[in-house]
Amino acid sequence: MSVDVATTGEPIATPSGFQKVRTWFANPWGKPRFLKLFMWLYLLWSLVPVLIAIQFGFNDGRSRTAWQGFSFLWYTGDPDLSVWHDPSLRSALFQTLKLAGATMFIATPIGVALAIGLARWRGRGSKPANFLMLFPLITPEIVLGVALFLVFAYLFQVVDLGTVAQILGHITFTISYVVIIVRGRLFAIGREYEEAARDLGASAAQALRLVLLPMLAPAIWACLAIAFAISIDDFVISYFLKGGAATETIPTKLYSGLRLAPSPALNAIATILLVLSMLAITAAALFLNRLRKREGTKGSAIEELARLDI
């Protein structure tokens, strides 16, 4: 039996202003005004400081706190201190790109192979291997940074601290991200296509090359882009493994510059880094979107990126 609320006999009238306020207090969750306001306050708090920082990269003067007009002074204009003319900033930009380029082309194939191997391998050893793969994702960066610093300083002394050590370090923590992304695709694809190809007479290698890899291709492109983004974003590993001024990256340069000699040129080079990141992530999202369209999944790649549980 259902209880009808309307039978309580109260006359239905248009609510007065007072009643509106009362019902609103009784049930502010009816329409989530509080929550929506909170969300927008959060977004403002989270993003406006960065927008102001971008703005000051275009400041027409030395100040980082007072706006003096728009210019490209700190990008190219100043003959000594702009990003383009200050050798330390320019070398930081190129070092960042160098590390990211090497990282994405080495970490992606290793990670893709590891993901395929772990997804198909059912023997002893596959479980520990899975755990080993997860650890770099949750180890505090400072611990990995110290570990790599000590191992290059004391054990692998053939590798000097500097570019090579930095690349090796970046690859180490990027592999796991590649595995996570590809593994998700492999679960979605399942084994049916490969087995069908095998039933039709393809060898294991052919099934992999002609069926699985083409299906994974967009995810692999996305991995390249994400590996690039992860590498240029890294601070701690680059910091512990740098060997002198020539191997500073943009993030390590932001750190030392802010502590020693802050200038709007730092805002400018940070903005360049931001643009590079956004380009890489947009590329990754487009690749993932293409994959979703092909599979007819609803929603957008953005949601998928957000649900990427480690």
Added chain:
Amino acid sequence: MSGTSEGYSRRRWVWPAFAAPGIIWLVVLFLVPFYAILAVAMGRMDPIFNLGEPVWNPIQWNPGIFGEVMGEIFGGQLGVIFLRTIIYVAIASLLSLLIGYPVAYFLSRHAGKRKVLYLLLILAPFWINYLMRMLAWVNLLEVDGYVNDALMFMGLLDAPRNWLGGNSETVVLGLAYGYVPFLILPLFAALDRIDSSAIQAARDLGASPFRAFLHVTLPLSRQGILAGMVIVMLPMFGDYYTNNLLSRSPRTRMIGNEIEFFVTTTGGGARGAALTLILMAFVAILMIYYLVSVSRASKEAAA
């Protein structure tokens, strides 16, 4: 059919061979470096140069420096730093939860058609460099910066305040600002998985929206809350840069600062390594909890 399927699995070495390069990489550049921390922390001191030297054979390990560091933690300067770190991380992660929960809740329940836009804006901080986000606040918090301007304009301050001169509040808020996006995502994923018919059922049975939230949504999102808290606490415990950029004073030193200082100082390697080990042991509980809860969640998702 079964014949091919058997043939498929006969060559057992194929899949391990695919995994091999990655596994070898992680053993050589992840596990071995961890062993190096142990070997350096338990190493011997070179008496002439006063430099630490690693000892690779566990039988010859010398826990001298380790004991020294432990002694300073229980009843020395290091103890104060450990305690401070725990307090900072506790407040900053709770603050992150208080800020992150409503955001994740709104996103999963009420975002509607704009969900993708909101997600895009919430994901943005992930791809804005952490150092740039700190740089933004350093600029705002300078004595003649916008924060002091705004607070004085509103009459909340009479004179400009030096926010960057070693304030605990600045560091804690900086940590919360830096890591809160990392908490929102797992929380959003957990809230999004909750079947809305469970909440609807509670409402139909007469629960007020608040009670429905308290007795249905909140317990069902427990997993997400804990996972999110762990995800922000792990990097906070090892953070040294937030502190160094926002405080410029030893009054707010954390464990991460100690580790960074000793490891990068000549002769401090062993102390730095010992501190890193202690930090590891400290956060290991959190890490294992997280791994177990993730594997449980993925098993549930597969079932």
